Amino acid sequence: MIKFGKGVVKLRVPIFIISLLLLIPSALGMINTRVNYDILTYLPKDIETMVGQDILVNDFGTGAFSMCVIEGMENKEVVELKGQMEEVDHVKAVIWYDSIADLSIPMEFLPEDVVDKFNSEGTTLMAVLFDTSMSADETMDAVDEIRGLTDQGCFVSGMSAVVTDIKNLSNKETPIYVLIAVLLSSLVLALTMDSFLAPVFFLLSIGMAILYNLGSNIFLGEISYVTKALSAVLQLGVTMDYSIFLWHSYEEYREKYPGDKNRAMAHAVSNTLTSVVASSITTVAGFVALCFMSFTLGMDLGVVMAKGVVFGVIGCVTILPSMILIFDKAIEKTKHKPIIPDLGGIGNFVTKRFPIFIVVFLLILGPAIYGYTHTEVYYDLAGTLPKDLKSIQAKDKLEDKYEMNSTHMVLADSSLPSKDAAAMIAEMEGIDGVKMVMGIDSMVGPAVPKEMIPDHMKEALMNEKYQLMLVSSEYAIASDEVNTQIDELNQVIKKYDKQGMLIGEAPCTRDLISITNTDFQTVSVVSIGAIFIIILLVFKSISLPIILVSVIEFAIFINMGIPAYTGTTLPFIASIVIGTIQLGATVDYAILITNRYKKERNRGEDKKTSVTIALSTSIQSVFVSALSFFAATFGVGMYSNIDMISSLCILMARGALISMFVVIFILPAMFMVFDRMICKSSLGFGSRNKGPKATVKTV
Numbered sequence: 001m002i003k004f005g006k007g008v009v010k011l012r013v014p015i016f017i018i019s020l021l022l023l024i025p026s027a028l029g030m031i032n033t034r035v036n037y038d039i040l041t042y043l044p045k046d047i048e049t050m051v052g053q054d055i056l057v058n059d060f061g062t063g064a065f066s067m068c069v070i071e072g073m074e075n076k077e078v079v080e081l082k083g084q085m086e087e088v089d090h091v092k093a094v095i096w097y098d099s100i101a102d103l104s105i106p107m108e109f110l111p112e113d114v115v116d117k118f119n120s121e122g123t124t125l126m127a128v129l130f131d132t133s134m135s136a137d138e139t140m141d142a143v144d145e146i147r148g149l150t151d152q153g154c155f156v157s158g159m160s161a162v163v164t165d166i167k168n169l170s171n172k173e174t175p176i177y178v179l180i181a182v183l184l185s186s187l188v189l190a191l192t193m194d195s196f197l198a199p200v201f202f203l204l205s206i207g208m209a210i211l212y213n214l215g216s217n218i219f220l221g222e223i224s225y226v227t228k229a230l231s232a233v234l235q236l237g238v239t240m241d242y243s244i245f246l247w248h249s250y251e252e253y254r255e256k257y258p259g260d261k262n263r264a265m266a267h268a269v270s271n272t273l274t275s276v277v278a279s280s281i282t283t284v285a286g287f288v289a290l291c292f293m294s295f296t297l298g299m300d301l302g303v304v305m306a307k308g309v310v311f312g313v314i315g316c317v318t319i320l321p322s323m324i325l326i327f328d329k330a331i332e333k334t335k336h337k338p339i340i341p342d343l344g345g346i347g348n349f350v351t352k353r354f355p356i357f358i359v360v361f362l363l364i365l366g367p368a369i370y371g372y373t374h375t376e377v378y379y380d381l382a383g384t385l386p387k388d389l390k391s392i393q394a395k396d397k398l399e400d401k402y403e404m405n406s407t408h409m410v411l412a413d414s415s416l417p418s419k420d421a422a423a424m425i426a427e428m429e430g431i432d433g434v435k436m437v438m439g440i441d442s443m444v445g446p447a448v449p450k451e452m453i454p455d456h457m458k459e460a461l462m463n464e465k466y467q468l469m470l471v472s473s474e475y476a477i478a479s480d481e482v483n484t485q486i487d488e489l490n491q492v493i494k495k496y497d498k499q500g501m502l503i504g505e506a507p508c509t510r511d512l513i514s515i516t517n518t519d520f521q522t523v524s525v526v527s528i529g530a531i532f533i534i535i536l537l538v539f540k541s542i543s544l545p546i547i548l549v550s551v552i553e554f555a556i557f558i559n560m561g562i563p564a565y566t567g568t569t570l571p572f573i574a575s576i577v578i579g580t581i582q583l584g585a586t587v588d589y590a591i592l593i594t595n596r597y598k599k600e601r602n603r604g605e606d607k608k609t610s611v612t613i614a615l616s617t618s619i620q621s622v623f624v625s626a627l628s629f630f631a632a633t634f635g636v637g638m639y640s641n642i643d644m645i646s647s648l649c650i651l652m653a654r655g656a657l658i659s660m661f662v663v664i665f666i667l668p669a670m671f672m673v674f675d676r677m678i679c680k681s682s683l684g685f686g687s688r689n690k691g692p693k694a695t696v697k698t699v
Helices: 002-010 012-021 023-031 048-058 075-087 112-118 137-147 159-192 198-220 225-256 261-292 297-317 319-326 328-333 346-352 354-374 390-402 418-429 440-444 455-461 480-496 505-539 543-566 572-602 607-639 643-680
Strands: 034-036 064-071 091-095 123-130 154-156 222-224 406-413 434-438 466-473 501-503
Touching: 002 012, 002 261, 002 319, 012 023, 012 319, 023 198, 034 225, 048 406, 048 501, 048 505, 064 075, 064 137, 064 159, 064 390, 064 406, 075 091, 075 123, 091 455, 112 123, 123 137, 123 390, 137 154, 137 159, 154 390, 159 198, 159 225, 159 390, 159 607, 159 643, 198 222, 198 225, 198 297, 198 319, 222 225, 222 297, 225 261, 225 297, 225 319, 225 572, 225 607, 225 643, 261 297, 261 319, 261 505, 261 572, 297 319, 297 572, 319 328, 346 354, 346 607, 346 643, 354 543, 354 643, 406 418, 406 480, 406 505, 418 434, 418 440, 418 466, 418 480, 455 466, 466 480, 480 501, 480 505, 501 505, 505 543, 505 572, 543 572, 543 643, 572 607, 572 643, 607 643
Parallel strands: 034 222
Antiparallel strands: 064 123, 064 154, 091 123, 406 466, 406 501, 434 466
């Protein structure tokens, strides 16, 4: 590794120039990477709801729909607005009651059920069908254009409208996430380091690595908005300690080789590379575990973040050393004493009172596990968005005026006899919570031959293969009531058409609930198993992987259990990914202390001295690393108006601090209790000749 370090030192100027030039293709790649704002598209492609979505787009030419509530307009104005909507690109059809009857016919002469379908309390209702998928860029553009047709009185609801608002909100907030993370991380580094300028180069090198990572996403085709929003913040948080480690190593070697900064940096790079690669493997393993989810949002986040850690390591041992050497004089001029005092004295305090911390562990473990297993999650992502978003206002208007909370789509055989289709519609309308079924046979009646149906109606709701029905429900998405309703609707549909499908946001969300419950178990087993094996191979021990993983899992139980006691409901994705991220990102703290504990035991020190030295020499690095992770995520969590982003960031920030406290106070106590077992079950643990004794601080 020393040859690599010398190579970096020798080529520091070319490395710096190349790193700057690489920002150009990275920026182009980032700009041209599509962002997906609909997380339901990450469901497995082979389930019926997703197969139905594909058929709907490819064979029927209808990928999405929106229910529009029109308020405060006369019929003539509504007709004019309807015509303008139909002219919007990718709007396939707009269904209103003039699609069935001529406006010259007074409403009182029309069937009451037809009038009620489209009118309520001074408002009228339209169904807008799009020829592109729910989250396609074209659909979102069409929603924005429809909203722009009138200043007020047109409320566009549906998942496409929600996705459009998420896109606009995310695009506005994401740059601010990065700014907040950088400012708070800078504050932490300023408080904990001995140079004002060095943290600037830390952030610049990490920023370059982040840009390289985001630019390389172009090879994935697209990433989710969740990944886009979190990746920069997460990469900053989990890779900051690599830079800190390099800096501390560089300062140590400068004392060893005074006046020879190049030699000091070569050794620092060599030392950092050896340590950081081993440390980063556990973090990468945690993110790779997300790739085992059948809900492929996990793979999306896992792949991007695993790449980000790799780019972070590369930047830490190439770009950062180059910048430190190039700007060495300027850095030296900004040297100062760290504001936060040395925390090394805590080591002796913990080892003297370790039984207290074992008791604390045992007392908290039960409530932590109970909270962890009783934290509630939600799946209706639109329900937690800001109430002032246009899609949420439209959803509330639809619920208030028409008692509609969700709308499903039925895809049935177009050759289904009108009598059977009418009977199926009647049965569906009889199911609890179904407010309306809109289809060819419900709008014109079974007595009208299909050949007599107007072309514009047939094009909207029927083709040579399939016919489409819209089912409006008063039940909210992801509720137990709507899931029961979906089961009953499926039974009715299959009774009349074995190949018929029920699709839409609510059926997809029902599948999401089922799939993610399994994913939670899978990801937990894979992440724990992978990190267990890595620790086993690193320390050649049976007991240490159990102790280290158990300690971090204890921290995870506390973190994920707190919402159960505060009455907080988490987004479903949090319960799956937070444990894995917290385990992979913070087990490094435990490994750092364990490495030093092993080293001291091998030098012949007794268990108390070994644990004390291990904690005393590692606590500063653990503290700074955890505080950096906290700073990078907490501010974003407090600022974000997208609850999924906010909840994930707050959980990660809190998890970093909890892991820090658990590693500082509980892990050393575990070493004190299980020292004999560790020595007997681990290769390389044993008394050898003592070397120079380390200084142990006391408090």
